[in-house]
Amino acid sequence: MSDVADPTVPLHGAALDRASAGKSPTLMRLRAASEFIVIPVLAVMAAFLLFSLFLLAIGKSPLTFLSLLWLGGFGTAFSWGNTLQRASPLILTALAVAVPAQLGLTVIGGEGALVLGGFAAAAIAVPFVGTGMPALIVMPLMIVFALAAGGLWVGLAGWLRYRRGVNETISSLLLSYIAIAIMNFFVEGPMRDLNQPMKASTLPIGTAYMVPAMPHLSVHWGFATGVVLALVLGVLMQRTTFGFAAKITGGNMRAAQAQGLPVGRLILTCALISGACAGLAGYFEVAAVQGRANASLAAGYGFTGILVSFLARHNPIAVVPVAILFGGLGAAGGIVQRRMGMPDATVLVLQGFIFVVLLASETLYGRFRIFQMGGSGGRA
Amino acid sequence: MSHDPLIIVLIAMIGGAIRVSTPFMFVALGECLTEKSGRINLGLEGTLVLGAMLAYATAYQTGSPWLGILAGGAAGVFLGSLHGYLCKLPKVNDIAVGIAMMSFGIGLAFFFGKPYIQPQAPRLPAIPLGGWTGVPQLAEALQINPLFLVGIAAAIVMAWAFANTKWGLIIRTTGDSAAAARAMGVSVDWVRYLATTIGGFLAGVGGSFLSLSYPGSWNEGLSSGQGLMAVALVIFARWSPIRCVMAALLFGAAGALGPSLQSVGITQGYYLFNAAPYILTLLILIASSGSQQAFRAAPGELSITK
Numbered sequence: 001m002s003d004v005a006d007p008t009v010p011l012h013g014a015a016l017d018r019a020s021a022g023k024s025p026t027l028m029r030l031r032a033a034s035e036f037i038v039i040p041v042l043a044v045m046a047a048f049l050l051f052s053l054f055l056l057a058i059g060k061s062p063l064t065f066l067s068l069l070w071l072g073g074f075g076t077a078f079s080w081g082n083t084l085q086r087a088s089p090l091i092l093t094a095l096a097v098a099v100p101a102q103l104g105l106t107v108i109g110g111e112g113a114l115v116l117g118g119f120a121a122a123a124i125a126v127p128f129v130g131t132g133m134p135a136l137i138v139m140p141l142m143i144v145f146a147l148a149a150g151g152l153w154v155g156l157a158g159w160l161r162y163r164r165g166v167n168e169t170i171s172s173l174l175l176s177y178i179a180i181a182i183m184n185f186f187v188e189g190p191m192r193d194l195n196q197p198m199k200a201s202t203l204p205i206g207t208a209y210m211v212p213a214m215p216h217l218s219v220h221w222g223f224a225t226g227v228v229l230a231l232v233l234g235v236l237m238q239r240t241t242f243g244f245a246a247k248i249t250g251g252n253m254r255a256a257q258a259q260g261l262p263v264g265r266l267i268l269t270c271a272l273i274s275g276a277c278a279g280l281a282g283y284f285e286v287a288a289v290q291g292r293a294n295a296s297l298a299a300g301y302g303f304t305g306i307l308v309s310f311l312a313r314h315n316p317i318a319v320v321p322v323a324i325l326f327g328g329l330g331a332a333g334g335i336v337q338r339r340m341g342m343p344d345a346t347v348l349v350l351q352g353f354i355f356v357v358l359l360a361s362e363t364l365y366g367r368f369r370i371f372q373m374g375g376s377g378g379r380a
Numbered sequence: 381m382s383h384d385p386l387i388i389v390l391i392a393m394i395g396g397a398i399r400v401s402t403p404f405m406f407v408a409l410g411e412c413l414t415e416k417s418g419r420i421n422l423g424l425e426g427t428l429v430l431g432a433m434l435a436y437a438t439a440y441q442t443g444s445p446w447l448g449i450l451a452g453g454a455a456g457v458f459l460g461s462l463h464g465y466l467c468k469l470p471k472v473n474d475i476a477v478g479i480a481m482m483s484f485g486i487g488l489a490f491f492f493g494k495p496y497i498q499p500q501a502p503r504l505p506a507i508p509l510g511g512w513t514g515v516p517q518l519a520e521a522l523q524i525n526p527l528f529l530v531g532i533a534a535a536i537v538m539a540w541a542f543a544n545t546k547w548g549l550i551i552r553t554t555g556d557s558a559a560a561a562r563a564m565g566v567s568v569d570w571v572r573y574l575a576t577t578i579g580g581f582l583a584g585v586g587g588s589f590l591s592l593s594y595p596g597s598w599n600e601g602l603s604s605g606q607g608l609m610a611v612a613l614v615i616f617a618r619w620s621p622i623r624c625v626m627a628a629l630l631f632g633a634a635g636a637l638g639p640s641l642q643s644v645g646i647t648q649g650y651y652l653f654n655a656a657p658y659i660l661t662l663l664i665l666i667a668s669s670g671s672q673q674a675f676r677a678a679p680g681e682l683s684i685t686k
Contacts, residue, residue: 106475108422164669169475169683171665174612174658177605181655188651303479310476345490352484356466359477363469 150279460580
């Protein structure tokens with residue numbers, strides 16, 4: 001985003017290119033790749049350090065906090081289940097950001113696509129409840145509706161970008177609100193379950209159409225789906241012509257157009273994939289967690305997903321560990337609250353520290369000579 | 381006359397617009413200032429919530445709602461200057477930082493705000509401007525909050541300053557062309573840092589309205605996304621402070637349409653009216669995107685209009 005090119009980067013690169021002549025290229029590549037591990041890890045550690053100072057300042061023990069965080073997020077099988085359940089929608093909503101980001105597009109409408117996808121899945125399932133229609137028919141139908149609803153929603157933002165030059169960041173944000181309003185309209189009005197006076201919801205989709213937990217694990221299939229999708233999209237973006245074309249377009253859209261790349265089709269496809277991922281997150285929230293569509297769908301997973309993708313540097317595969325980290329932080333909120341007498345928002349503050357420090361650490365890429373290698377090193 | 385359902389809805393909407401529009405107005409003015417300098421701050425939702433919390437806590441501790449407003453502004457200065465500083469660093473993405481600040485601000489507000497959910501802090505007094513009408517509904521609708529008037533004054537000052545002062549010119553130049561600003565000897569980073577910080581101050585003051593006037597208490601569901609709407613409002617207002625006030629009133633009225641329709645017995649469908657401002661903003665974006673003419677008001681350096 002910076003408009004000033006860092007003049008030192010190519011110099012370092014060229015100088016080291018000469019210096020490293022004769023060394024193994026694999027070793028050099030490893031060295032350059034380690035930058036993407038070392039900097040984020042150091043940044044996370046710095047964030048934890050800052051947060052420890054914050055805890056000390058308010059008179060709490062950072063060590064107790066850290067051990068509880070570990071216990072609540074990753075210490076037991078139960079906490080892992082909780083962590084992965086929270087990570088699942090984050091993986092999918094982060095992929096919804098990472099895919100269009102390859103084209104240089106910043107889509108921030110995942111929240112709306114998630115809500116609409118979840119709502120569409122519930123809306124198609126509810127009429128079948130009690131009719132004895134086999135789950136083998138209804139469940140795929142729900143998935144298709146969720147994918148289509150989410151895909152169309154972000155796809156619309158992509159189409160507007162390509163056809164009319166409307167900025168996708170703003171249009172997807174606006175479409176998000178419209179999606180939430182559409183769901184509210186239906187769950188408060190025509191599709192409201194009148195047996196739920198406190199919270200406006202659709203009727204339950206019924207246990208027959210719910211997604212079960214994975215065998216031997218206390219997490220639903222949404223997690224496995226997210227991991228597989230992350231791998232598939234990672235391969236698509238890094239190992240195929242499609243991904244290569246997307247990267248060129250992301251580098252310079254006008255040059256890509258001049259080269260005869262199908263820029264319009266690339267934008268539309270990536271927007272559709274993006275929306276479908278978020279819609280799928282909505283499907284699993286409805287069909288594996290909530291059992292019905294209501295305002296709980298707009299719980300902020302779409303927004304956290306944006307940050308997860310940025311922190312993973314829009315690498316689909318790196319999205320998975322980052323999402324698990326933040327899933328774990330969320331899962332530990334309860335135990336920190338109970339055992340330390342601190343508000344459950346404590347983990348939100350820690351998340352804020354991590355977000356801020358990690359985003360600020362972006363500026364460090366390409367600054368350390370130790371990671372440079374000739375040609376491709378040091379480019380953020 | 382006051383029994384005509386249409387009149388009731390209209391009066392309720394005017395009252396609602398005045399009551400609800402103040403936080404919209406402040407976040408819109410803050411965002412307008414920041415965007416005029418060529419940067420976007422998507423984190424005003426966090427600023428609004430932290431401002432609301434800190435204002436409430438300060439008013440409760442000191443007994444003065446006015447000090448509360450200042451504290452709300454200070455919260456905005458803190459988050460705004462952090463945003464401004466981070467975005468000054470090369471390669472740091474302003475959209476991502478904005479969303480991180482949103483999350484950070486809300487986290488801090490919920491963390492420190494827990495003890496203030498129960499107690500009752502002093503509220504800002506309202507100025508009754510409607511006594512002359514003799515119509516109780518109208519008199520109630522015209523209970524004007526002082527911050528509403530401050531917001532309008534701020535908008536007028538901002539519009540005048542943009543057009544007539546050296547600082548206004550510096551901000552506009554920085555927003556339109558960083559190269560031109562540098563040629564003028566202006567530090568682009570510094571101007572944007574200041575614009576984001578002052579924009580944060582305004583949004584924090586807007587937050588104090590939420591907790592000190594309407595709805596008038598602190599809880600975690602206080603904001604209904606007014607801070608997130610700031611970006612839409614500013615586009616809707618096409619980067620003019622005066623139009624920001626109009627847009628805030630319009631967004632406020634649209635939000636008040638649902639409850640006022642409810643008061644005359646129409647309960648269905650008003651959730652779609654809540655979406656009306658967004659649909660309108662989107663249509664404006666679509667209509668103006670093809671033509672250079674309509675977007676001439678947009679700062680040239682702004683990432684979202686490039």
